[in-house]
Amino acid sequence: MADAQESAEAGQAAYRVLARKYRPQSFADLIGQEALVRTLTNAIDSARVHQAYILTGVRGVGKTTTARILARALNYRGPDGDKGPTAGPTDDCEICRAIAEDRHVDVIEMDAASRTGVGDIRELIEGVRYRPVEARYKVYIIDEVHMLSGSAFNALLKTLEEPPPHVVFIFATTEIRKVPVTVLSRCQRFDLRRVAPKLLSEHFTGIAAKEGVATDEEAIRLIARAADGSVRDGLSLLDQAIALTDGRLEGGAVRQMLGIADRGRLYDLLEATLGGRLEEALTILTDLYQLGGDPILVLQDLMEIVHAATRLKLSASGNPDEALPDLERTRGKALGDGLGLAELARAWQLLLKGHGEAQLAPVPLQAAEMVLIRLAHASSLPPPGDLIRQLRQEAPATKPAGAVSSPSAAPASAPTGQAGGQGPQAAALAPKAAPAPLPAPEPRGGLAIASFPALVSLVRARGEHSLANHLECDVSLVSFGGRHLVLQALAEAPRDLQSRLGRLLGDWTGQTWRVELSQSEGAAPLRQQQKAAASEQREAALRHPLAQAFLAQFPEARLTAHRRDQAGDLPPADGGDRPEEDDELSLEERALLAGLSPDELEAPPNDD
Numbered sequence: 001m002a003d004a005q006e007s008a009e010a011g012q013a014a015y016r017v018l019a020r021k022y023r024p025q026s027f028a029d030l031i032g033q034e035a036l037v038r039t040l041t042n043a044i045d046s047a048r049v050h051q052a053y054i055l056t057g058v059r060g061v062g063k064t065t066t067a068r069i070l071a072r073a074l075n076y077r078g079p080d081g082d083k084g085p086t087a088g089p090t091d092d093c094e095i096c097r098a099i100a101e102d103r104h105v106d107v108i109e110m111d112a113a114s115r116t117g118v119g120d121i122r123e124l125i126e127g128v129r130y131r132p133v134e135a136r137y138k139v140y141i142i143d144e145v146h147m148l149s150g151s152a153f154n155a156l157l158k159t160l161e162e163p164p165p166h167v168v169f170i171f172a173t174t175e176i177r178k179v180p181v182t183v184l185s186r187c188q189r190f191d192l193r194r195v196a197p198k199l200l201s202e203h204f205t206g207i208a209a210k211e212g213v214a215t216d217e218e219a220i221r222l223i224a225r226a227a228d229g230s231v232r233d234g235l236s237l238l239d240q241a242i243a244l245t246d247g248r249l250e251g252g253a254v255r256q257m258l259g260i261a262d263r264g265r266l267y268d269l270l271e272a273t274l275g276g277r278l279e280e281a282l283t284i285l286t287d288l289y290q291l292g293g294d295p296i297l298v299l300q301d302l303m304e305i306v307h308a309a310t311r312l313k314l315s316a317s318g319n320p321d322e323a324l325p326d327l328e329r330t331r332g333k334a335l336g337d338g339l340g341l342a343e344l345a346r347a348w349q350l351l352l353k354g355h356g357e358a359q360l361a362p363v364p365l366q367a368a369e370m371v372l373i374r375l376a377h378a379s380s381l382p383p384p385g386d387l388i389r390q391l392r393q394e395a396p397a398t399k400p401a402g403a404v405s406s407p408s409a410a411p412a413s414a415p416t417g418q419a420g421g422q423g424p425q426a427a428a429l430a431p432k433a434a435p436a437p438l439p440a441p442e443p444r445g446g447l448a449i450a451s452f453p454a455l456v457s458l459v460r461a462r463g464e465h466s467l468a469n470h471l472e473c474d475v476s477l478v479s480f481g482g483r484h485l486v487l488q489a490l491a492e493a494p495r496d497l498q499s500r501l502g503r504l505l506g507d508w509t510g511q512t513w514r515v516e517l518s519q520s521e522g523a524a525p526l527r528q529q530q531k532a533a534a535s536e537q538r539e540a541a542l543r544h545p546l547a548q549a550f551l552a553q554f555p556e557a558r559l560t561a562h563r564r565d566q567a568g569d570l571p572p573a574d575g576g577d578r579p580e581e582d583d584e585l586s587l588e589e590r591a592l593l594a595g596l597s598p599d600e601l602e603a604p605p606n607d608d
Contacts, residue, residue, distance in 0.1 A: 019235040022207055024065050025100065026089050027073070031203055031231065032195035033062065039190070040066075041087040044073055049085070049137075050188045052160055052169040054145070056176040057192030060232030063172035066192070067141045070170060071107050072096040075135040085136070095135055106135035113144040118151040125159045128167050137168050145171040146178035153180050160186045194229025197221070203231070204238050208249065213242050218251030226258055259294040266301050267331045273372050274339070274347065274379045281372050285365075295368035299355045303348060309336035310344045343379065350375050388510075449509070452480045456526060464504065470497060472530075476522030484514045488522040 024030050027037045043049060053070070055063040072090045077083050079092045090096035098104040110124060124140065132138045142148075148156075160169060160183065171187065173179060195203075201217075201224045208215045223241060227234030241254050255262060265284060272281040288298060308328055313336035336344065354371030361367035449455045460468035474493040478486040483505075489497065502515040523529070541547055542559055551557055 017236070018207060018211075018239045019232045022210075022235065024062065024069065025091070027069060027087055028089075030062055030066065030069075032199050033066070033192055036066065036190050036192060040070060040073075044085050044087045047085070049074060049168065051163050051167070052171070052187040054171040054173065054176075054179070054184065054187040054189050055192060056173050056189065058194060058228075058230060059174055060227075060230030060234075061192045061195060062231065063174075063192055064141070064143055066190075067143075067170040067172055068099065068107075071137075071139040071141065071168075072099045074137045074139065074168060075099065075106070077136070099135075104135065106132040106137070107139045107141065109141040109143070111143050112147040116147050116149050116152060118149060118155050121148065121152040121155045125156065128159055128163060131164075131166055136166075138166055139168050139170060141170045141172070143172045144174070145183075146173045146175040150180075153183055157182055157186070195227075195231055196229075197224040197227075200224035200227055200229075200231065200234050204234060207235070207238065208242070211242065213245070213247065213249055215249040216251055219249045219254045222251060222254045222258065222260065226260075256292050259292050260297050260301065262288075263301075263328075264331075266298070266305060267335070269298075269372075270302050270305055271335065273376050274343075276376050276380055278373060278376050281376065282369055285368060285372065289365055295364040296355065296358050299351055299358055299368055299371060303351045303355065305332065305335070306344055306348045306351065308332045309339070310341070310348070312336045313339075313341065313344070346378060347375060350378060449505075452477045452485075453526060455480075455485075455505075458508070459501075459504070462504070462508065467497070467500060467504070470494060471501075472526040473528075474525065476525055478518050478520050478522035483509075483511055484516075486516045486518050486520075486522075488520060489517050490525070 027041060030037055053067075055066055057063055072093075072095075073087055074085050075095050076086045076090050076093050077095055083093075095104060099107050102109070108124065108127070110120070128138070128140075130138075163169065169187070171179075171183075176184075176189075176191075201220045204220050204223060205215060208220070219241065223234055223237045226237055237258075241249055241257055244253055244257055265288060269281055269284040269288070272278075272284060285295070285298065289295060309332045312329075312333045339347075351371065354367070354374065358364045358367035358371065449458060456468055456471045459471060470493055474490045475497070476488040476490065478488055480486075485501075487498075494500075498515050498517050502513050505513040505515070524532070538559065542551075547559065
C-alpha cells in the first residue's frame with residue numbers, strides 16, 4: 001500500500017504540463033514565426049550578430065522561448081567544443097543543455113516585473129565588463145522589459161549602446177509602446193505574430209496524438225479559437241481538456257469547459273432573432289445558458305457569425321472559404337445571401353453595443369435578452385434610405401395660403417396601412433378641381449447653396465454660430481462643387497466638424513453631402529479674406545481724392561470707418577451725387593472736400 005502511494009506521488013511529481021513539456025528547443029520547432037526564424041538564421045550563419053534584440057508580441061507566442069533558443073545558438077560549441085554558432089539543433093552541446101536547464105552561469109535571465117529598480121539594473125550591468133566563464137557570449141535575457149522604471153532604463157542606455165563584444169542583450173515585452181524610444185533605437189526589433197488557428201489546430205492535434213488522446217476536429221478547433229493566437233494558452237486549455245475526458249476529447253466537453261454555445265444553436269438563435277421570432281430566440285438563449293453558455297460569449301459569437309456572413313457575402317469569387325468548417329460555409333453563406341449589407345452592418349452595431357452593455361450589467365443574461373429584443377425590433381424596420389424615399393413620395397403638396405383641406409385628404413379618412421394617410425390612394429381621392437400635380441418639390445424648401453460663403457451664411461442663419469465661426473476662421477476651402485465639399489482643417493478646427501457639417505447640410509437640404517478633409521493646401525480662411533478685403537477697401541478710401549484733400553487740411557486726422565454706396569463703389573471724386581449723409585455737412589465743408597468754392601458747389605449742374 002505504501003509502495004503504491006509512493007509510486008503515485010512520484011508519478012505526480014514527474015508530470016510536466018504540456019506548455020513546458022513541448023516547449024520548442026530549436027528554431028525549427030517554432031510555429032507561425034517564419035520571418036523571425038529566417039532573419040535570425042541568416043544572421044547567425046553570416047556571423048552578423050547584433051548587440052541587442054527586442055522581441056514583442058502577445059502572451060504565449062514564444063518570446064522568452066526564442067530568447068533561450070538564440071542564447072543556445074550563439075553559444076553552440078558542439079560535442080568536441082570546436083564548432084561555431086549554429087541555427088540548427090543544439091542537443092549535442094553540453095553548454096546548450098545547461099542553458100536549456102537554466103543552470104549556465106553565462107546566461108543571466110531577469111524578470112523585470114519583479115526587479116524594476118535602478119539598483120537591479122546596476123547590479124546586472126556590473127558583470128558586463130567580465131568575460132564569459134565558459135560560453136562564447138554572455139547573454140542577458142530581460143523578460144517584461146517594459147516594467148523597468150525610467151531610471152533603470154537610463155542606467156541601461158550607455159551599456160546597451162556600447163556593450164563589450166562578448167555581451168548580447170535580449171529583451172522580451174508584451175507592451176512595446178511602453179519601452180522608451182532611446183532603448184528601441186539601440187535594438188533589433190522582432191514582432192512575433194499571433195499563430196493562425198489552422199496552425200494551432202495542427203500543432204494541438206499532433207501533441208494530443210503524442211499523449212495518446214483521441215480527438216475530434218471540433219474539439220481541437222474550439223481550443224485553437226479560444227487560444228486567440230497564443231500557443232501557451234492553447235496548450236494550457238488542451239491540458240485542462242485532456243484532464244476532463246477519459247481518453248477521447250470531444251467538442252461537447254470542450255464547449256462545456258469553455259462555457260461557449262453550440263455553433264449550430266447560435267445560428268438558430270441569430271436566425272430566429274432576425275426573423276422576428278422573439279419567443280423562440282429567448283427560449284434558445286435560455287437553453288444555452290442552462291447548458292453553461294456565458295451570455296457575454298454568446299453575444300460575442302453572434303458578432304463573429306455576422307462578421308463571417310458579411311465576409312462571405314463580399315467574397316469576390318462568390319465561393320466560401322474552404323478552410324472554414326462546413327457549418328460556417330453553408331449556413332454563414334445562406335445568412336449573408338438572405339440579408340443586405342445595411343442589415344448586416346446594423347446587426348453588427350447593435351450586437352457590439354449590446355456586448356459592452358452586457359459586460360457592465362449586474363445580470364448579463366437579462367442584458368443579452370434585451371439585446372436580442374432590440375435586434376429583433378430593428379430587423380423589422382426598413383432601411384433608412386427606403387424611409388427617406390417613402391417620406392418624399394408621401395409628402396403633401398404645398399397648399400396656397402387660406403386653402404381648405406378636403407375631407408378626403410384628412411388623416412382620419414386615410415386608407416388603412418398608409419403611413420400618415422398621405423399615400424397614392426389619398427392623392428387619388430383629391431377633388432376634381434384641384435390643380436394638376438406639381439413636379440416633385442426641391443428637398444426641404446429648395447435650398448440651393450451656390451458657394452462656400454453662402455454655405456457659411458446658411459449655417460449662421462440656422463443658429464449654428466459656433467460652427468459658422470469655425471468655418472470662417474479654422475478651415476481652408478480646397479474645392480466646392482455640387483454637394484461635394486473638400487476642406488483643409490487647421491489646428492483649431494474641432495474634430496467633429498466634418499460629421500457635424502455633413503449631417504446638418506443633409507437635414508437642411510434633404511440631400512446627401514460629401515464633406516471631406518484634405519491635406520491639400522486650400523484658399524485662405526474666409527475671415528482672413530474678409531480682413532484682407534477690408535484692409536484693401538480702407539487703403540482705397542485713403543487714396544480717394546476727397547480723403548487726400550481732407551488729410552491735407554487736417555494732417556492729424558485718422559480714418560475710423562468707411563462705407564460704400566449701393567453699387568459697392570466709393571463716393572465719386574467729381575463732386576457728383578453723394579449719399580444722404582453728406583447733407584449733414586456745411587456748404588463750406590463739402591466745398592473743401594470737393595476742392596471747389598462754395599459758389600461753384602451751389603451752381604446748378606450743366607445739362608451738357
